Amino acid sequence: MKAALCTHYGPPEELELRDLPSPKPGKGQVVVSVKACGVNFPDVLLIQDKYQFRPPLPFAPGGEVAGIVKETGEEVTSVRPGDRVAVSIGSGGFAEEIVADARRCLMVPENVPLDVASSFIVTYGTSWHALTDRANLKPGENLVVLGAAGGVGLSAVEIGKALGARVIAGASSQEKVDLAKSRGAEDGFVYPKTPLSRDQQKALSEEIKRLTGGQGADVLYDPVGDDYAEPALRAMNWNGRYLVIGFAAGNIPKVPLNLTLLKGSQIVGVFWGASTVRDPRHAQESLQKLMGMIADGKLKPHVSAHIPLARAGEAIRLLMDRKAQGKVVVTME
Ligand SMILES: NC(=O)c1ccc[n+]([C@@H]2O[C@H](COP(=O)([O-])OP(=O)(O)OC[C@H]3O[C@@H](n4cnc5c(N)ncnc54)[C@H](OP(=O)(O)O)[C@@H]3O)[C@@H](O)[C@H]2O)c1
Known part of the structure; x- marks a missing residue:
């Protein structure tokens, strides 16, 4: 079987396509014939040795896959060969076959395409955890999403809308804002690319306040960080919850804490991956609920690009x- 491997840290163009022996399932494991693998920002960081965990070299990037169960190991009763499944695996997904823990496999209903199934676990799992478990988002509240057309951003727009919030989308181009609007955002704004001048930061705060009727954001979803964070924190409503999702724009921001005091607001950390380890049953229930919402057409994960395994670096x-925009997937056929 073929895999696109990171053999040394560097740019995505240096991934190497290699033939490897087919894996065998251990106790409680399954081998999945991968059809598609969702790409996430951690893949960008992993191949450059900038992420918080480090698979030993060589490794295949790709943290979530969907495909067909090929073989099951001892004591596996929950899935059978031939089942359509999706599973999050951390890394290893840029490959024609992977080994996964059977308990983490989600059954994929017939009406959910495997490319869609391969691309929702990390993003929708993160946003569901962020907006429900961490922010306790309520119907009618304002939800402001930065990076709103990216993977986690667009999932936050859709989930926020499904939970009854009034969603406002921020992104770096009108095309991206329009995509977020097509997925449920009521309003949106274009922000400049980093670095932002003091005046641009002030204008960003004012725009968020204006679009929230002068109130500020009840919940702010921030996967970008850097120069966007402080102006966004300045635009919180009283009792607002500012969700720290990630730092795609590069720098980890340092913010003046008096801003939280003045607004009675909270800065809330979100680490979906760690939450699934601490409470795997809750995580699995949340993912099953999300899969059901996708099958019912209440959520529609947007796959904007399909890249074949041989050119997997282009996806990253x-x-x-x-x-x-939305999700990029690597396909095996
Ligand atoms: N906390 C958690 O549990 C968790 C889980 C999953 C992901 N994350 C984090 O969430 C962030 C987004 O992940 P993702 O998979 O959604 O990535 P993505 O699809 O690439 O989206 C990232 C978005 O960030 C914005 N951005 C701003 N500056 C950027 C830059 N210099 N380079 C690239 N993008 C930039 C882009 O939107 P604009 O161009 O519109 O600004 C882009 O759409 C990452 O930091 C990731 O590590 C956190």
Whole structure:
């Protein structure tokens, strides 16, 4: 079987397509014939040795896949060969076959395409955890999403809308804002690319306040960080919850804490991956609920690009260059 491997840290163009022996399932494991693998920002960081965990070299990037169960190991009763499944695996997904823990496999209903199934676990799992478990988002509240056309951003727009919030989308181009509007955002704004001048930061705060009727954001979803964070924190409503999702724009921001005091607001950390380890049953229930919402057409994950395994580096490059919209998937056929 073929895999696109990171053999040394560097740019995505240096991934190497290699033939490897087919994996065998251990106790409680399954081998999945991968059909598609969703690409996430951690893949950008992993191949450059900039992420918080480090698979030993060589490794295949790709943290979530969907495909057909090929073989099951001892004591596996929940899935059978031939089942359509989706599973999050951390890394290894840029490959024709992977081994996964059977308990983490989600059954994929017939009406959900495997490319869609391969691309929702990390993003929708993160946004569901962020907006429900962490922010306790309520119907009628304002939800402001930055990076709103990216992977996690667009999922936050859709989930926020499904939970009854009034969603306002921020992104770096009108095309991206329009995509977020087509997925449920009521309003939106275009922000400049980093670095932002003091005046641009002030204008960003004012725009968020204006679009929230002068109130400020009840919940702010921030996967970008850097120069966007402080102006966004300045635009919180009383009792607002500012969700720290990630730092796709590069720098980890440092913010003056008096801003939280003045607004009675909270800065809330979100780490979906760690939450699934601490409470796997809750995480699995949340993912099953999300899969059901996708099958019912209440959520529609947007796959904007399909890249074949032999050119997998191009998929990561799209995210690095800020060109991805919704999700990019690597396909095996
Ligand atoms: N906390 C968690 O549990 C968790 C889980 C999953 C992901 N994350 C984090 O969430 C962030 C987004 O991940 P993702 O998979 O959604 O990535 P993505 O699809 O590439 O989206 C990232 C968005 O960030 C914005 N951005 C701003 N500056 C950028 C830059 N210099 N380069 C690239 N993008 C930039 C882009 O939107 P604009 O161009 O519109 O600004 C882009 O759409 C990452 O930091 C990731 O590590 C966190």
